[in-house]
Amino acid sequence: MPSISEELLLPSTPGKFKDKSHAMHRQFYRCFASTSTMFLWALFLVALTASYLSFQSFVDSGNKYFSAARGGVHWEKQVKTSARVHRRNGFSVLVTGAAGFVGSHVSLSLKKRGDGVVGLDNFNNYYDPALKKARKKLLNSQNIFIVEGDVNDARMIARLFEIVPFTHVMHLAAQAGVRYAIENPHSYVHSNIAGLVTLLEACKNADPQPAIVWASSSSVYGLNEKAPFSESDRTDQPASLYAATKKAGEEITHTYNHIYGLSITGLRFFTVYGPWGRPDMAYFSFTRNILQGKPITIYRGKNRVDLARDFTYIDDIVKGCVASLDTAKKSTGSGGKKRAAAQYRIYNLGNTSPVTVPMMVGILERHLQVKAKKNAITMPGNGDVPFTHANISLARRELGYRPTTDLQTGLKKFVKWYLSYYGYNHGKSSS
Ligand SMILES: NC(=O)c1ccc[n+]([C@@H]2O[C@H](COP(=O)([O-])OP(=O)(O)OC[C@H]3O[C@@H](n4cnc5c(N)ncnc54)[C@H](O)[C@@H]3O)[C@@H](O)[C@H]2O)c1
Numbered sequence: 001m002p003s004i005s006e007e008l009l010l011p012s013t014p015g016k017f018k019d020k021s022h023a024m025h026r027q028f029y030r031c032f033a034s035t036s037t038m039f040l041w042a043l044f045l046v047a048l049t050a051s052y053l054s055f056q057s058f059v060d061s062g063n064k065y066f067s068a069a070r071g072g073v074h075w076e077k078q079v080k081t082s083a084r085v086h087r088r089n090g091f092s093v094l095v096t097g098a099a100g101f102v103g104s105h106v107s108l109s110l111k112k113r114g115d116g117v118v119g120l121d122n123f124n125n126y127y128d129p130a131l132k133k134a135r136k137k138l139l140n141s142q143n144i145f146i147v148e149g150d151v152n153d154a155r156m157i158a159r160l161f162e163i164v165p166f167t168h169v170m171h172l173a174a175q176a177g178v179r180y181a182i183e184n185p186h187s188y189v190h191s192n193i194a195g196l197v198t199l200l201e202a203c204k205n206a207d208p209q210p211a212i213v214w215a216s217s218s219s220v221y222g223l224n225e226k227a228p229f230s231e232s233d234r235t236d237q238p239a240s241l242y243a244a245t246k247k248a249g250e251e252i253t254h255t256y257n258h259i260y261g262l263s264i265t266g267l268r269f270f271t272v273y274g275p276w277g278r279p280d281m282a283y284f285s286f287t288r289n290i291l292q293g294k295p296i297t298i299y300r301g302k303n304r305v306d307l308a309r310d311f312t313y314i315d316d317i318v319k320g321c322v323a324s325l326d327t328a329k330k331s332t333g334s335g336g337k338k339r340a341a342a343q344y345r346i347y348n349l350g351n352t353s354p355v356t357v358p359m360m361v362g363i364l365e366r367h368l369q370v371k372a373k374k375n376a377i378t379m380p381g382n383g384d385v386p387f388t389h390a391n392i393s394l395a396r397r398e399l400g401y402r403p404t405t406d407l408q409t410g411l412k413k414f415v416k417w418y419l420s421y422y423g424y425n426h427g428k429s430s431s
């Protein structure tokens with residue numbers, strides 16, 4: 001894998017030998033006591049410098065193992081190469097969250113049709129970073145470079161815009177997951193609010209300004225009971241901090257559209273699933289537990305009503321993302337000033353056919369050919385909503401969005417990937 005952590009190239013922590021330092025000092029002076037040893041020291045230093053310099057040129061000459069070192073000539077070259085467009089009127093797209101589930105799929109799809117793609121991801125450990133590294137490896141094999149960094153790093157993002165005049169930004173980096181907000185609320189504010197503003201500031205200042213497509217969430221519909229969920233329905237009753245930060249994102253992006261003329265499209269994804277998916281999501285952790293013979297916990301709503309989700313297959317979501325980029329109008333500002341009214345859109349991207357969680361488990365049992373040990377409990381009030389159901393007529397009309405994969409078919413593909421990636425026995429021995 002073309003990444004060795006930068007720490008490996010740095011000296012170990014100073015202070016580690018603190019108690020020995022006095023003795024070492026004395027020894028040091030004794031060594032310098034005679035001129036002949038001093039000459040030897042000088043010779044040694046010259047040799048050291050020379051070998052360091054040749055090592056540096058070795059690094060710059062394109063050895064892949066040192067590609068992670070940010071800001072160098074080689075790094076810059078990788079960014080440029082990755083952003084290169086290979087089709088007429090193609091885009092150069094900055095994809096944030098590119099090592100994530102949706103981001104990796106969108107990046108591959110754009111690259112495949114000839115767009116330039118530069119990824120950005122901080123590889124945080126909200127879920128197993130090994131999976132993010134494996135996605136990165138897959139993207140690298142298709143000549144997509146992922147910069148390791150945080151969307152809150154304004155200087156680094158400004159640097160990327162200096163190197164590449166991105167036509168589009170596909171912003172998928174976020175703290176995802178509904179329940180984790182109870183444990184770590186600030187990670188949501190950091191990535192979904194502060195990070196979003198930092199990214200929008202960079203887009204505002206860029207010349208030319210890119211068009212932005214970003215991931216909101218179906219969770220903004222919160223406690224709504226009217227179904228299906230339409231874009232014009234109220235979204236002011238979030239049931240989780242995650243939903244609240246996504247709703248805040250919709251308001252914040254509206255402001256940047258209004259004041260600075262940024263072209264903005266927000267996509268409300270409905271429970272996305274598929275190969276290379278997220279281990280924190282139910283279909284994924286259920287698969288793991290079923291294979292390991294462990295019980296799974298199935299939440300039920302009030303009055304023992306089954307929870308239901310409008311599960312949407314990743315390839316359908318990718319098509320919606322790409323169509324959003326294709327139909328995005330140019331931003332109308334420059335140098336931080338707006339010139340004319342710019343495009344602001346919000347779309348549901350769902351499947352339009354909710355499936356209950358027990359039915360989803362039934363499909364998994366059939367594909368895995370293993371019976372699940374089920375514990376049904378009443379849903380604790382930790383942010384989950386009882387059901388989701390998308391009205392996608394707006395996206396159908398304006399994006400040509402037409403989901404084609406039902407849960408049965410999509411989960412079959414997921415299970416196939418899961419078994420090829422982890423095998424049947426993954427984690428069976430541990431815990
Ligand atoms: N998967 C779903 O069902 C679903 C549903 C609704 C909305 N969404 C949204 O879609 C987007 C993609 O979701 P996903 O399922 O691929 O999640 P994911 O967690 O797999 O991907 C997000 C990626 O962003 C990165 N990231 C997080 N914070 C970052 C930061 N501050 N700086 C740089 N990188 C950062 C993470 O390391 C991760 O790789 C997210 O915005 C999510 O909220 C997803």
Ligand SMILES: *[C@@H]1O[C@H](CO)[C@@H](O)[C@H](O)[C@H]1NC(C)=O
Pocket residue numbers: 227228230231391392393394
């Ligand atoms: C779906 O959304 C459209 C707006 O795009 C609206 O006209 C229509 O009435 C909605 N359908 C339902 C069943 O709510």
